Amino acid sequence: MSTPLHSWGRYPAAPQSAQACHWREGLAADLDGIVRTQGSTLPYGNGRSYGDSCLAASDRVLHMRTLDRFIRVDWQQGLVLAEAGVTLAEILALAIPRGWFLPVTPGTQYATLGGAIGNDVHGKNHHVRGTFGNHVLRFGLLRHGQELLSCSLAEHPELFAATIGGLGLTGVIAWAEIRLIPIRSSQIDRSVVRFGELGEFFALSAELDHRHEYSVAWIDCLARGRQAGRGVFIVGDHARYGRLEVDERSRLQVPLTPPVSLINNLSLRAFNAAYWRVHPGRRTAARVGYAPFFYPLDRLLHWNRIYGRRGFQQYQCVLPDAVAEVALRELLDAIAVSGQGSFLAVLKRCGAIASPGLLSFPLPGASLALDFPQQADLERLFARLDAIVHEAGGRLYPAKDAHMSAADFRRAYPAWERLEALRDPVLNSRFWKRVTT
Ligand SMILES: Cc1cc2nc3c(=O)[nH]c(=O)nc-3n(C[C@H](O)[C@H](O)[C@H](O)COP(=O)(O)OP(=O)(O)OC[C@H]3O[C@@H](n4cnc5c(N)ncnc54)[C@H](O)[C@@H]3O)c2cc1C
Numbered sequence: 507m508s509t510p511l512h513s514w515g516r517y518p519a520a521p522q523s524a525q526a527c528h529w530r531e532g533l534a535a536d537l538d539g540i541v542r543t544q545g546s547t548l549p550y551g552n553g554r555s556y557g558d559s560c561l562a563a564s565d566r567v568l569h570m571r572t573l574d575r576f577i578r579v580d581w582q583q584g585l586v587l588a589e590a591g592v593t594l595a596e597i598l599a600l601a602i603p604r605g606w607f608l609p610v611t612p613g614t615q616y617a618t619l620g621g622a623i624g625n626d627v628h629g630k631n632h633h634v635r636g637t638f639g640n641h642v643l644r645f646g647l648l649r650h651g652q653e654l655l656s657c658s659l660a661e662h663p664e665l666f667a668a669t670i671g672g673l674g675l676t677g678v679i680a681w682a683e684i685r686l687i688p689i690r691s692s693q694i695d696r697s698v699v700r701f702g703e704l705g706e707f708f709a710l711s712a713e714l715d716h717r718h719e720y721s722v723a724w725i726d727c728l729a730r731g732r733q734a735g736r737g738v739f740i741v742g743d744h745a746r747y748g749r750l751e752v753d754e755r756s757r758l759q760v761p762l763t764p765p766v767s768l769i770n771n772l773s774l775r776a777f778n779a780a781y782w783r784v785h786p787g788r789r790t791a792a793r794v795g796y797a798p799f800f801y802p803l804d805r806l807l808h809w810n811r812i813y814g815r816r817g818f819q820q821y822q823c824v825l826p827d828a829v830a831e832v833a834l835r836e837l838l839d840a841i842a843v844s845g846q847g848s849f850l851a852v853l854k855r856c857g858a859i860a861s862p863g864l865l866s867f868p869l870p871g872a873s874l875a876l877d878f879p880q881q882a883d884l885e886r887l888f889a890r891l892d893a894i895v896h897e898a899g900g901r902l903y904p905a906k907d908a909h910m911s912a913a914d915f916r917r918a919y920p921a922w923e924r925l926e927a928l929r930d931p932v933l934n935s936r937f938w939k940r941v942t943t
Contacts, residue, residue, distance in 0.1 A: 511567060514810050515556035516763075516817030517880045517908055520936060522561055524550065524569040530589065530680050533573070533648055537678060540566055541650055541932045548935045549674045551621030552593060554614050556820040557908030559625070559673050559937035568678060570620050576600065577681055584686035585643070590620030590679040597686075598796075599752050606686035607744065607796075609641040613852075615801050620679040625905040626671030626863040630720040630742075630800070633857030637866055638684075639670035640859060645682035650932040654680060659862065668928040670863030673904060675929045675938060691748030694720070694799040697741050699789040700782060704735030704838070708831055711739075711855050719743045720799075724850040726778040727876055728771075730842045735835065737853065738785045742799055753797035759807035767814040767879040774847040781850060813879050819908050821891060822875035824856055825900040830872040833898035837874060837891055844887045848876035864921045867903045875906065885909070904937060915941035 510521030525547075527536045540547040543566075550560050550567035561567070573591040584606045586597055594608055595615035601607060612627040621627075626639040635641070644658035647665060655677075657666040669676045697718075701707050707723055715721045718741035725737030803809055810818070825833045834853075841847065852875045856868040878884055888909050895902065901918030902910045916922060926942060 511550060511553055511569065513557055513560050514554050515819055515880075515908065516810060516813070516815075517819055518558055518561075518936070519817065520558065520561050520565060522550065522565050522567045524567050526569045526572045527591075528572050530573065533678060533680055537568060537648065537650055537932070540568060546932050546934045548933055549590075549620060549624070549678045551591065551618035551624065552616050554617045554621065555625065556906045557904075557937065558940065559904045559907065559935055560621070561936040563934040563936055563939045570678070571618060573680070581606070584688060585683060586686060587681060587683040588619055589681050590618060590645075592619050593617065594619075594622065601686055602689075602692050602752050602796075603750050605688055605690065605750055607689045609685065609687045610635050610638045611800055613801060614804055615797075616804060619682050619684070623670055623679055623682060624672065624674045626861055626866040627905070628856065628868050630722045630854060632859070632868055633715050633721065633855055634719060634859075636857070636859030637671075637861040637863065637868060639861045639863045639866065641685050642670065643683045643685060645669070646680040647677040648680055649677040649930045665928060667862050668864045668925050670861065671866040672864065672925055673935060673938065675925065675933050675935065677930050677933070689744045689750070691745035692751050692753075692796050693745040693748045693793050694742040694796055695745050695791065696794050696799060697789055697791045698738060698785060700736070700738045700785040700787060702736050703733065704831060704834060707735065707737060707739065707853065714739070714741050715855055717741075721854065723853045724781070725838075725853050726782050727838055727841050727851040728775050728778050728847040729782075734838050734842065736782055738782065745793055748793070753795055755797070755805075757805055757807045760809055760811040763811040764814050767816065767818070768812045769818075769849070769879050771845055771847060774849060777849060778847065816880040818877050818879050819884065820875055820877050820906040821888065822873060822903040822906040823891070823895045823900050824867065824869050824871050824873040824903070825895065825898045826869055826871040829898045833894055833900065834872060834874060836894045840887065840890045840894065841876070844883075844890075846878055846881075846884065846887055848878055851876040864925055865904075865919050867901070867905070869901070871900065873903075875903075907937065910941060912941045912943075
């Protein structure tokens with residue numbers, strides 16, 4: 507019996523048994539095998555989704571991480587065709603020395619190609635490149651009892667759109683082809699400046715976003731009063747010259763899961779305040795490696811274990827531009843009053859580039875993401891935050907979610923019924939069951 511799989515937040519506690527898929531040729535039989543015994547399943551990439559969207563309604567997943575071969579690469583054009591279980595780190599390891607980089611990357615390089623499509627992930631450059639789905643040329647999709655379909659904007663366009671951000675429900679992606687972006691160096695020219703309150707964040711964003719490929723801010727969500735919304739604004743661009751080196755530094759790891767969370771309000775308050783203070787008030791520039799810039803958390807393997815056996819939830823919402831500042835103030839106020847803080851909260855602007863995906867998360871506006879240790883009174887805080895997001899016309903990110911109500915989901919993602927109509931009936935997740943039935 508293999509070790510049970512979980513989602514990244516380890517909440518809800520719903521251990522998944524897994525059927526690993528090793529060969530594309532065997533995928534149809536693997537899928538059929540689970541369907542015969544369990545009735546339904548869900549493709550599972552590398553479990554970097556926080557909530558229950560990567561957990562099967564039947565608690566038996568089709569584990570795709572082991573389907574991890576490169577099929578064809580074209581280093582003239584920057585095209586990569588690979589099996590769905592290949593991770594973004596594995597793509598970077600081949601692409602960087604040849605002068606190519608991912609067009610869009612989330613904050614972890616351990617997501618798989620299939621998972622990046624399933625959630626239509628976004629990165630620090632949404633304002634200039636859109637989502638991952640904007641760079642997918644085509645993929646092979648297996649639906650139960652059918653031949654593998656090649657899907658693109660031209661072939662089976664409805665399934666192409668429904669699968670990008672389709673939460674693994676429209677079929678199993680066997681392989682995908684993406685277009686990379688050219689780089690001259692693996693390093694990033696990064697500028698950092700801290701800001702004293704939320705209004706300054708929006709001013710910096712208006713001034714700097716359009717001049718840089720990458721833009722993100724970390725905020726101290728426990729600061730109150732005039733300091734509410736203080737934080738650190740970071741922009742970056744691929745350096746114009748320098749080495750093309752894959753980051754191979756050794757990783758540290760959290761060896762085991764403590765019985766209780768090591769994160770508490772005292773440690774959070776001290777950490778957030780120190781992080782803010784350590785950054786300079788004036789703008790400073792430095793050349794840094796791509797890994798510390800994009801993937802600071804990946805340095806500590808299994809960092810999710812520090813939240814203890816009860817796990818944690820991430821709350822990520824996006825708020826439309828017109829009301830973003832007002833709604834963010836309300837959210838931060840509600841969080842500070844509750845005293846339930848998060849390690850650095852991530853705030854970033856989303857741009858207007860539309861995704862081909864039906865259920866893609868970003869909207870033109872601002873996205874806020876915070877981690878909370880799982881505890882009884884989280885429900886009350888989330889209800890308050892949900893009301894603010896709802897009122898603002900924003901929405902939550904299914905990749906991070908473990909609590910959204912069915913009513914909020916249906917209002918925020920009106921295209922859900924089109925996805926439901928195209929869902930492969932043998933694929934279902936705990937998330938989908940929770941928000942649609
Ligand atoms: C530290 C950290 C930082 C992150 N930062 C960001 C960020 O900046 N932006 C962002 O958008 N996300 C971010 N995420 C979330 C993460 O990028 C997504 O949840 C991503 O989808 C995880 O990929 P995975 O391979 O682990 O897929 P899983 O989590 O296993 O699955 C994700 C979804 O894809 C489906 N799926 C997986 N494989 C296949 C397949 N072969 N065929 C069909 N469907 C499939 C699953 O059914 C599921 O619905 C972050 C996560 C972590 C842990």
